[in-house]
Amino acid sequence: MIRRALSLLYVQVLIAIVLGVAVGVIWPQTGAALRPLGDGFVKLIRMVIAPVVFFTIVHGIASVRDAKSVGRVGIKALAYFEIVSTFALVIGLCVAKIFKTGSGFNIDPSQMNAAAIQGYAQKAANDSVVSHFMALIPDTFVGAFANGDLLQVLVLAVLTGFAINALPDKLREPISHSVDSLSAIFFGIVSIVVKAAPVGAFGAMAFTIGAYGFGSLLRLGELVATFYLTALFFVVVVLGTIARFCGFSIFRFIAYIREELLIVLGTSSSESVLAQIMRKMEALGASPKVVGITVPLGYSFNLDGTNIYMTLATMFLAYATNTDLTLGQELTILLVAMLTSKGASGVTGAGFITLAATLSVIPDIPIAALAVLIGIDKFMSEVRALTNLIGNGVACLAISRWEGELDPVKLRQAMGPKPMAGAGPQPAPVVSLPGGARSGD
DSSP: OHHHHHTSHHHHHHHHHHHHHHHHHHOHHHHHHTHHHHHHHHHHHHHHHHHHHHHHHHHHHHTOSOHHHHHHHHHHHHHHHHHHHHHHHHHHHHHHHHHTTTTTOOOOGGGSOGGGGHHHHHHHHTOOHHHHHHTTSOSSHHHHHHHTOHHHHHHHHHHHHHHHHTSOHHHHHHHHHHHHHHHHHHHHHHHHHGGGHHHHHHHHHHHHHHHHHHHHHHHTHHHHHHHHHHHHHIIIIIIHHHHHHTTSOHHHHHHHTHHHHHHHHHHSOGGGGHHHHHHHHHHTTBOHHHHHHHHHHHHHHOOHHHHHHHHHHHHHHHHHTTOOOOHHHHHHHHHHHHHHGGGOOSSTTHHHHHHHHHHTTOTTSOGGGGGGGGGGHHHHHHHHHHHHHHHHHHHHHHHHHHHTOBOHHHHHHHHOSOOOTTOOOOOOOOOBOGGGOBTTO
């Protein structure tokens, strides 16, 4: 029994996280020195993310004769992302106003270390509507892959997919099959690399605790606790309601992707499980076409955890620096955050850069005050990534249901006996799932 449990990847990752925390607490210098283990694992995963996304989307578009349906899925996905992301921004803002998180800190920005946030502020200063659109276009076809920019890869994949789709069947079908075969190769690489997830989680967690310690977490515990509880509320209530309308339980869904969630918890990067989550969504009955479009697109346009953090942290800094904001300024924060959040990716620290970009348009809040959040950003980054991942998974299933391309039998078999609306009663056998787990575990 114990041997069987230890053979499961998510159990190994959980043990690695606990050991990482222990090392960081007992030997903080050693823990801080273990950062390369976490960074190395994330780099290995990111190494193959661009080709996985490219080949998956190209095959999905090329294999569908009705090109209009691909555009329809993309439009529905963007509409869904904007609505749900706005909910996340508003919830973060409302929670901060209700609890006045940050009141009483009386932070004097002039005493903050401005040099600590100079790099973030400089990146934020270059952020604009034009730069966002220009950033979609790579300098060269290969450049998008070399830089690992998912939005640029997405643009290239869509163009390539439609180009193949327009070819005669005698050319289109073999090319589409070849693309699918190449995709299988890169998924195979991911399955090999992901076996190192426990090592990566151990190193990342040891570094976080060793470098920042629990002291920084305790000093700003009010903001951390508020963010954690707000993210939990969003997942259970907002995403839970969407899940219920789509015919499944949010709690069973979370249990289904527990392995990926633990990897994200250890690495603080949702990109580390992009390939696995795409495969798992297909195993749940979502069509490959919808998965191939919505999941990669969601990594830049559906960042629920990042959105909650941005408005909550902005209001925290306003209260902490005793800055009074007008209703107009609060609405400006929402509007700007809708734009800046779209430039974030699943990479650790992206949320902090987008927060700096949002603050840059509200000069009343001293951007130097960001320095107070540096010590806890790693703790916040983990929950941002977890919420983003759950949100993208739910979005994929919701859009598949919206398109009428969600297999109720696969969904029921994978997540439990609860049937979808309109589905007849069928037994729920124990089936094999990716990662070695079973639906009956």
